[in-house]
Amino acid sequence: MNLTARSPQDAAAPAHDRVYRALRTRIMHGEITPGAALTLRGIGREFDVSMTPAREAVRRLAAEGALFLSSSGRVSTPELTNERIEELAALRALLEVELSSRALPRAHMALIDRLQMINGTVAEMVTKRDAVGYIRTNLEFHRTLYLRAQAPAMLAMAETVWLQLGPTMRALYGRLRRTDPPQNHRLIIAALKAGDEPGLRLAVRSDVTQGLRLLTG
Amino acid sequence: MNLTARSPQDAAAPAHDRVYRALRTRIMHGEITPGAALTLRGIGREFDVSMTPAREAVRRLAAEGALFLSSSGRVSTPELTNERIEELAALRALLEVELSSRALPRAHMALIDRLQMINGTVAEMVTKRDAVGYIRTNLEFHRTLYLRAQAPAMLAMAETVWLQLGPTMRALYGRLRRTDPPQNHRLIIAALKAGDEPGLRLAVRSDVTQGLRLLTG
């Protein structure tokens, strides 16, 4: 099956973990449309494993809210209601504002440079209208910043929220007609440079909630 | 099989779900000491199921951070570092302050009465020095309030944090020599009655972080 080189941490990874990671990435990056159905046998066939590891991966993702299990056990990506989306956006704001706050005193020039580079890629994805690429690099931008917060539990929660929003995000950003580069990311970088905590908090809050405006507003 | 009466929501529940719920409750209420080892075959034996549903329950709990899986797959309850505990406490503060804020405008007299009744039970548990009972009723107090926030995703996250703190909480509260009733709960109730949002936020923050003082301070 997949004979491509794997990153070190994936070397000799158990089957269920391989499947889990592959599906997780797909979902988080919006590569699966909301409401799409999955089957354990289908997943097993695709990754060349039996139903057992497929089931473990699916249940793990369901526990994280990335997949929806119907009462009869059928598996699909969740179709979020507007209320749910708003709530998850509020969670993003809550968690990510805190994470950025904690990262601020630890953010040195090397980090800011790296963020600017990633942001360049984000802008590129926007102009190319590559939705999946945009989501991926956008999340990389945020994760890079939040890693500096040295708060693994909080970051894990934020990623769980991203995961839940994944399938919906694609549809959401698909409506974005804008081709202008991410303005809020620039504000975040500027606030980091200036050591301006209130400005940073505001910029992060705006960035994580802006995608929602066009849905609810 | 298991012919004992089950609660309504457990009726005809799949085996893996029964096991999951039973273990989850045990962990959240602090009935398992940190670092305790579990085995799939042992769990299967206890609940009279095979390894398969035991594995699903364990992996689901591991995904929620309630169990720790060693690199070799061995299962145990996590032993949290002080940094981790502080971070989880910060998460509790963040999430629960927000939840209480959202619950405030919806908190009518019936809810406040119910909170006062639960709080009576909490006080009773304190005087009886019943650690598990204390944790259970204390969480019931918080959950009852937060349910009014109408924010299921946020509440689920808060419960995940409780779950992660479960095994540690017992040890934590075991050090509490106090037999005085929960003062912060009274402040919460008072703030709810008065419709005092800043006071409520402060009281909730104090309540969820107080247990930590004796650890870090």
Add this chain to the structure above:
DNA sequence: CGGCTCAATTTGTGATCACTTGAGGGGATG
């Protein structure tokens, strides 16, 4: 008396299979 080695045993992993249930389609009926 303490540390090391090796083997027996415990434990997780993954495949396979029997069983049951629920979803979806096709046809008959009003």
Add this chain to the structure above:
DNA sequence: CATCCCCTCAAGTGATCACAAATTGAGCCG
């Protein structure tokens, strides 16, 4: 033409087994 019913097949659940890895404890040597 719509609705309802039944039937079939697909899909999840859970048990069992073979296998590999790791743990543990006994026995031995220093």
